């Protein structure tokens with residue numbers, strides 16, 4: 617880790633509240649070390665009441681960039697001078713770049729999702745897809761799928777069905793995509809929906825540490841061979857959902873790759889440098905196992 621800080625060392629960081637466990641400081645500080653560049657990445661716990669001041673402080677202190685996590689991803693749009701096209705459609709930002717006081721917002725989750733799913737583009741393209749969840753991550757998933765994978769239908773499934781309905785209306789309006797069907801999570805007919813979806817994405821926090829025994833379905837017949845199941849949860853790396861999917865012959869994709877690739881895009885936006893993703897990914901795997 618970085619052991620020399622100079623007057624010119626540039627500061628990057630993560631803002632959110634409450635700041636729970638995050639791998640981002642590890643990922644970015646390892647990448648900084650590997651690239652030998654003069655940056656440091658720090659966590660900042662910022663409650664919503666202090667968000668505006670945090671951006672004033674960012675500009676005054678010359679902080680080069682922030683990652684943004686819950687609960688600020690949507691609220692911060694109002695403080696940006698520029699918002700990228702994907703952030704403005706998704707309605708959420710996870711990366712802020714400070715160019716001499718001008719703040720630009722990006723959503724690099726899209727890059728992480730694309731890097732994870734692109735190897736299976738042929739299989740996924742034009743097919744039916746299930747997305748479980750209706751939060752910020754689900755928004756990035758839905759945008760990416762509609763834009764790059766042209767699904768024939770998206771099943772939007774969420775514990776609170778009204779939130780799924782709201783998301784459906786939002787994307788019908790923003791992206792003119794009308795082939796949505798919303799469902800409440802847990803009814804038994806989801807087994808058939810999951811089974812008939814070429815891709816099933818879990819964009820909820822179900823199964824995340826410490827509740828690792830939870831899963832959006834425990835029914836083995838939810839999945840079949842040749843299907844792709846992508847769990848955005850990255851802690852643990854192999855969730856119960858992925859184990860269930862893999863045991864039925866489905867391709868099981870962890871959220872860890874998405875995590876590293878969204879970080880890589882943020883890193884590039886701040887530093888102009890490519891993150892050595894393979895090395896960072898391997899270091900992160902070792903860090904998680906330790």
Ligand SMILES: NC(=O)c1ccc[n+]([C@@H]2O[C@H](COP(=O)([O-])OP(=O)(O)OC[C@H]3O[C@@H](n4cnc5c(N)ncnc54)[C@H](OP(=O)(O)O)[C@@H]3O)[C@@H](O)[C@H]2O)c1
Pocket residue numbers: 686725728748749750751752753754774775776779801819820821822824848849850871872874875876878
């Ligand atoms: N791999 C990556 O790079 C990456 C990037 C971003 C996010 N993520 C992960 O994606 C997940 C969602 O993040 P987010 O930012 O979208 O969070 P969020 O905005 O808080 O949304 C949480 C979603 O999970 C659902 N949910 C929470 N607890 C549930 C439970 N016990 N049973 C059923 N549904 C439940 C919520 O349903 P309701 O609407 O009913 O509350 C909502 O749809 C998190 O695990 C996060 O770590 C991963």
